[in-house]
Amino acid sequence: MNTLLPGATIGVLGSGQLGRMFAMAARRMGYLVHTFSPETDTPTGQVADVEVTASYDDLAAVRDFASRVEVVTFEFENVPSATVEAIAGIVPVRPAGAALYTTQHRLREKSFLERAGIPVTPFRHVRTLLELNDALNTIGCPAVLKTAGFGYDGKGQRLIKTLAESADAFQTLDGQEAVLEAFVDFEREVSVVCARGADGQVAHYGVVENAHERHILDCTIAPARVSGEVAREAVELATSLLEQLSLVGVLCVEFFLARDGKLFVNELAPRPHNSGHFTIDACATSQFEQQVRAVCGLSLGATEQLRPAAMANLLGDLWQDGEPDWRAACAFPNVKLHIYGKHEARAGRKMGHLTALAASTDEALCLVRAARAALIRRG
Ligand code: AMP
Numbered sequence: 001m002n003t004l005l006p007g008a009t010i011g012v013l014g015s016g017q018l019g020r021m022f023a024m025a026a027r028r029m030g031y032l033v034h035t036f037s038p039e040t041d042t043p044t045g046q047v048a049d050v051e052v053t054a055s056y057d058d059l060a061a062v063r064d065f066a067s068r069v070e071v072v073t074f075e076f077e078n079v080p081s082a083t084v085e086a087i088a089g090i091v092p093v094r095p096a097g098a099a100l101y102t103t104q105h106r107l108r109e110k111s112f113l114e115r116a117g118i119p120v121t122p123f124r125h126v127r128t129l130l131e132l133n134d135a136l137n138t139i140g141c142p143a144v145l146k147t148a149g150f151g152y153d154g155k156g157q158r159l160i161k162t163l164a165e166s167a168d169a170f171q172t173l174d175g176q177e178a179v180l181e182a183f184v185d186f187e188r189e190v191s192v193v194c195a196r197g198a199d200g201q202v203a204h205y206g207v208v209e210n211a212h213e214r215h216i217l218d219c220t221i222a223p224a225r226v227s228g229e230v231a232r233e234a235v236e237l238a239t240s241l242l243e244q245l246s247l248v249g250v251l252c253v254e255f256f257l258a259r260d261g262k263l264f265v266n267e268l269a270p271r272p273h274n275s276g277h278f279t280i281d282a283c284a285t286s287q288f289e290q291q292v293r294a295v296c297g298l299s300l301g302a303t304e305q306l307r308p309a310a311m312a313n314l315l316g317d318l319w320q321d322g323e324p325d326w327r328a329a330c331a332f333p334n335v336k337l338h339i340y341g342k343h344e345a346r347a348g349r350k351m352g353h354l355t356a357l358a359a360s361t362d363e364a365l366c367l368v369r370a371a372r373a374a375l376i377r378r379g
Contacts, residue, residue, distance in 0.1 A: 001092045001198070004070050004296040006030030011069035011091070012044060013037070013083070014076025015051070017340040017350060018272050018288075019044030021280065022075060025288035031296070036065045037076070043340045044075065056083045066090040073249060073295045075271055077104045078149075094198075094295040095249040095270045102245065103268045106179045107148045116244050118237060119264050121256070123181040129170045135180040136163050142183040145169050147176045157215065159183065184264060186256040190224045192238035193276035195250045195290040198297040202239050203290065205283060205303050207231045210254070210275050216348060219368065220275045220311040221361045222282065226257065234263055241268065250291045252276060274313065274350070281336045281355040282309035307357040310364035312372045314352040319345035324375035334358060335371040 004010070006029055012019045015037035023033040023044055034050040035042065045051030050068075054061035056079050066072060066087040073094050084097040093100075102112050113120045124135035126145065136143060141163060147156035156176070158169050189212065194204035209224035210217055224231065238253040245251070252273030254266045276287035285293075285301025293300055318324050329337060339352040356368035 001071070001297060003298060004031075008032070008071075008296065009034060009049075009069045010292070010295065011036065011065060011072040011087075012048070013056075013072060013074035013079050013087075015039055015042030015044040016075060017043045017342075017352075018075035020047055020340060021277075021286075021288045021338075022073070022272065022291055023047045025286060026292045029289070029292060031292065034065065034069050036062070041343070043342060046341045056080050059083070059086045062086045063090060071295050073271075073291060074100070077270055079104075095245070095247045095251075099245045099247045099270045103270050105149045106146055107177070109268055110179060110181075113265055113268075116241070118241065119262065121182045121184050121264050121266070123179050126170075126173075126178040126180050129167060132166050132170050132178075132180060133163070136160065136166055139180060139182050144181050144183055145173070146179050146181065147173060148179055149176070184256040184258060187259045188224075188226075188257050189254065189266070190226060190230075190234060190257055190263075191220075191252055191254045191273065191275040192234050193250065193252045193273055193279070193287050194235075194238045194242055195287070195294050195300055195303075196242040196247050197294050197300045198248050199299075201300050202242055203300045203303045204235050204239055205276060205279055205287070206305065207234045208275050208278070214348065216315065216350075217274045217313055219313070219365065220278055221365055222278045222305060222309045222311075223361065225361065227261075230257060230261060230263065237263065237265065241265075245270070249294045250276075250287055274353075275311075277338070277353050278309040278311045278355050279303075279305075280338070282307055282357060308359065308361040308364050309355055309357050310361060310368040311353055311355045312368040313350055314339075314354065314372065314375070315347070316345035316349035316351050317347045318372075318375055319351070320347075321377060325377050326375070328374035329354060329371045331374070332356070332367060332371045335367060 009032040020043040033048040035044040035048045036052045189210045207224040208222040252269040272287040280286040356364045358364035
């Protein structure tokens with residue numbers, strides 16, 4: 001594939017906030033963006049040049065979309081393989097379908113990681129209640145039962161505390177295959193966002209620290225408060241995965257850091273990630289610009305972090321008592337507001353985020369939390 005220069009058209013599968021921030025980076029650099037998803041008036045569609053609304057299974061619509069762009073990337077990895085194959089017959093897909101196929105299914109992903117010699121939490125494949133009971137006996141309780149496909153933000157997950165809960169937990173799977181994994185009593189969760197160019201060049205944003213609430217990312221602190229040794233190992237594991245997946249684009253690797261200092265990979269995302277949103281305001285090149293550069297065959301940009309940062313997600317819950325007080329949050333001069341253009345504020349739905357820049361990560365975290373608290377109207 002030749003290098004695509006500004007003026008070229010990039011297709012994006014999916015139409016959420018990741019596609020929106022990608023489209024903003026791409027348009028800033030002079031590219032055109034078409035988005036494809038089953039929805040209309042979407043976060044990505046609002047800022048793209050063209051918004052196509054059709055089902056991922058409508059292969060005629062998929063082919064028509066592909067024929068109007070020069071490369072296709074995605075912001076949503078749960079796209080059927082047939083869709084990606086139909087596109088790949090017309091234009092390049094970056095990252096390629098193989099990486100997508102591996103990472104969109106927990107069992108395939110964990111088996112790949114295990115084969116690649118990457119530390120993962122012990123796991124077993126579960127299709128029947130008998131297999132679940134066997135798995136619980138080998139892995140022990142507590143354990144986490146997760147559906148193998150199409151899960152995010154803790155959806156399709158269940159903590160099993162005792163063997164007595166197994167039948168009930170199995171019921172909730174509703175016939176879907178699953179993975180049982182050991183519960184990790186982690187000290188903290190960290191992630192590495194990294195990128196690989198078409199020429200094999202690799203770049204990373206270091207290790208960041210993630211705090212979750214109800215299985216949903218709440219805050220990211222960059223850089224993470226971990227030892228140099230842990231940071232080096234996490235970056236080494238992440239960048240070796242880029243190579244092993246031959247990925248061209250952006251990859252996020254999420255880890256559990258156990259209390260004894262051991263790292264376990266929890267999940268891979270072959271695209272920009274929520275834990276990399278701080279890069280828009282805090283780094284020389286954002287994760288979204290990096291995706292544009294990688295998929296267009298340009299050199300990667302510098303990943304240097306200019307100031308310590310903290311990011312806080314804004315979930316739909318904040319709208320519970322009416323529109324949040326934007327003026328109050330914007331009164332913090334070192335806090336940046338990002339809103340995704342979603343029309344309905346449901347509980348747990350990611351509606352936007354704030355990024356704070358400060359002299360230290362602790363200060364940035366205090367600042368971003370204070371700004372988010374200021375959004376809630378009192379009285
Ligand atoms: P996931 O969808 O697998 O990324 O899980 C969402 C969140 O649930 C993680 O970020 C953790 O906070 C928690 N979690 C998932 N799996 C485990 C596990 N095996 N042990 C402990 N916590 C977990």
